[in-house]
Amino acid sequence: MWRLRLIVDDGDPYYQMALDEALLILRYVNITPDTLRLYVFNPSAITIGYFQSLSRAVNLERARELGIPIVRRITGGGSVYHDSNGEITYSIVSTLDRIPRDVAKSYEVITKGIVYAAEYLGVEAKFIPINDVVIAGKKFSGQAQIRRRNTVLQHGTFMYATDLDLLASVLRVPKIKLKAKKVPSIRERVTTISEALGRRVTRDETIDALKYGFSKALNAELYEDQLRPEEIELAKNLMWKYKSREWLELRP
């Protein structure tokens, strides 16, 4: 069975994105073991994909009004609102010995963890390639991946109780995308576990569900541990990139 280190933490968005990149780098030099992180963005934040145009992906005026920080990821994919009290983010760092080399297949294998976690909470969820998970056609989880050398980092979201009206007000989705998805607005396109169940699901329940989901999907035994000093050190150094205007406005 795969022994997978589990790190559960919370922190600001710069730290979270820096730590994911630090773990990716330190994994391929064999300082970091294969790791599953379950974490909370504190404060709530917006992340955008590496290739996204900042101004077209985010309602900047609204985000500024609400004081919500915005960070560009190293991974592709779309913009996300990470609600401190309604969303858990996971990240998996592993060599490609354990994860299929085929990109589409690897998304499917890792994202099974999300499907099983939803099932654990009593919700039927479905993986929609490339990187979405939906409940009755509405998205509650998105994933993004990057590879360096023989190592993969996949991170993704699990919305258990996100404030969806707030999400819809700060994220921007172009009309041609909404039209293709056959929804009038972004609000109609998303949901949460709590909305699907008709009761408020807690953070602790969600973390238990994700532990269960990923152990099952990856046939892994999780052992909870602390970060190593090198990991924290590199993450702190990388934080400056994520805080910089140049990085955020890479594609304005």
Place this chain on the structure above:
Amino acid sequence: MEQIKSIVKSVKVPGGKLLEIELIVDIKERKVKALYITGDFFVYPPEVVDEAEKSVKDTKISYDLVDKVVNIMGKGELYGITLNHVKSLLKEAIEEALRG
């Protein structure tokens, strides 16, 4: 007439992702000021997109730019979009830029 013009072309790939091409041009000097290839797609490795964007900065607006960009992006693996989508949007943008 404004000398600097931003031209944005976009497509939602059926069963795939959003692709937007933003071409910022200097109409008077007939030069590309910047190219942004944006959207919620994935490219492995991501740096080929940065490289493609930079390769046309400060060059003369012409259809040769299409091959230049497509050749560089072709070094990567694209998910959610294809090289043909990049090609046709870029062509449209250049066409508009050449019209002035």
